[in-house]
Amino acid sequence: MNSVSRTAEQYDRRRSQIEQYFDRTAVQAWARLTSDAPVSGVRATVRAGRESMRRQIVSWLGTEDAARATAPESRLAGTHLLDAGCGTGMLSIDAARLGAKVAAVDLSATLVSLAAERLPEDIPADAIRFSSGDMLDPDLGEFDYLVTMDALIHYSPLMAVQALAGCAPRVRRSMIFTFAPANPLLMTMFALGRLFPRGDRSPAIWPVSLATLTRLIGLEPALRGWRIGRTGRVTRGFYISQALELVRVPEAPAGASSAKREAV
Numbered sequence: 001m002n003s004v005s006r007t008a009e010q011y012d013r014r015r016s017q018i019e020q021y022f023d024r025t026a027v028q029a030w031a032r033l034t035s036d037a038p039v040s041g042v043r044a045t046v047r048a049g050r051e052s053m054r055r056q057i058v059s060w061l062g063t064e065d066a067a068r069a070t071a072p073e074s075r076l077a078g079t080h081l082l083d084a085g086c087g088t089g090m091l092s093i094d095a096a097r098l099g100a101k102v103a104a105v106d107l108s109a110t111l112v113s114l115a116a117e118r119l120p121e122d123i124p125a126d127a128i129r130f131s132s133g134d135m136l137d138p139d140l141g142e143f144d145y146l147v148t149m150d151a152l153i154h155y156s157p158l159m160a161v162q163a164l165a166g167c168a169p170r171v172r173r174s175m176i177f178t179f180a181p182a183n184p185l186l187m188t189m190f191a192l193g194r195l196f197p198r199g200d201r202s203p204a205i206w207p208v209s210l211a212t213l214t215r216l217i218g219l220e221p222a223l224r225g226w227r228i229g230r231t232g233r234v235t236r237g238f239y240i241s242q243a244l245e246l247v248r249v250p251e252a253p254a255g256a257s258s259a260k261r262e263a264v
């Protein structure tokens with residue numbers, strides 16, 4: 001078996017564990033965490049952290065270059081956005097309010113139906129298209145933006161980067177994702193979690209350093225036309241997550257390099 005098919009097999013296996021977890025084991029807890037219902041102190045810090053992270057990601061959308069940072073209230077009008085691993089759809093709603101047409105996809109059919117049920121009345125019926133399935137499905141279409149908040153944290157760094165590379169040909173402007181920044185505490189928890197045979201019942205989070213991610217992104221041929229943009233960490237109690245933006249580098253107009261050569 002070559003390394004490409006081995007990684008694809010690992011991805012499929014991991015994806016079905018994650019689907020099982022978010023569609024069955026944790027579906028009630030996740031529905032509650034993403035609602036206004038009271039939660040324990042620890043979960044309240046996670047909820048507050050996730051809220052800050054979502055606000056940070058949304059503030060980056062449509063502002064990847066200064067020229068686009070105008071008309072803040074409708075700055076995503078006319079754009080298409082993929083919310084990859086949308087859960088109960090909170091980020092999709094924020095993006096739709098800024099004018100984006102959103103495709104919201106998640107492995108968990110249960111969370112997707114909950115997201116559709118929770119859709120606020122001010123969101124036009126055609127603003128968000130929900131579906132259940134894999135974010136890598138090319139039938140989802142083409143987009144200006146891809147956001148994937150706290151979804152790729154459940155894959156190994158290599159699988160996460162390969163997932164971004166798989167989506168990249170269908171994204172025109174930027175991809176924003178979060179990762180669990182490696183620190184000694186998270187690394188110890190991760191190592192301990194691996195010692196428990198039943199630990200794979202819940203999909204562990206895979207911490208990674210920004211330096212390792214940057215290296216993996218640099219090695220990925222499908223991400224060659226992309227540059228690393230903004231990054232920002234959110235730490236609230238038990239919630240530690242970092243967002244990273246990848247921005248597509250505009251292609252030079254045909255003949256630009258030869259014109260430059262002639263001018264020298």
Ligand SMILES: C[S@@+](CC[C@H](N)C(=O)[O-])C[C@H]1O[C@@H](n2cnc3c(N)ncnc32)[C@H](O)[C@@H]1O
Nearest residue numbers: 022085086087106107108133134135149150151
């Ligand atoms: C921690 S939840 C975050 C949900 C949402 N992004 C949010 O921040 O509220 C991660 C979600 O990613 C979804 N997910 C993981 N891998 C996925 C994949 N390959 N395609 C689609 N969804 C995926 C899971 O089913 C889960 O609902």
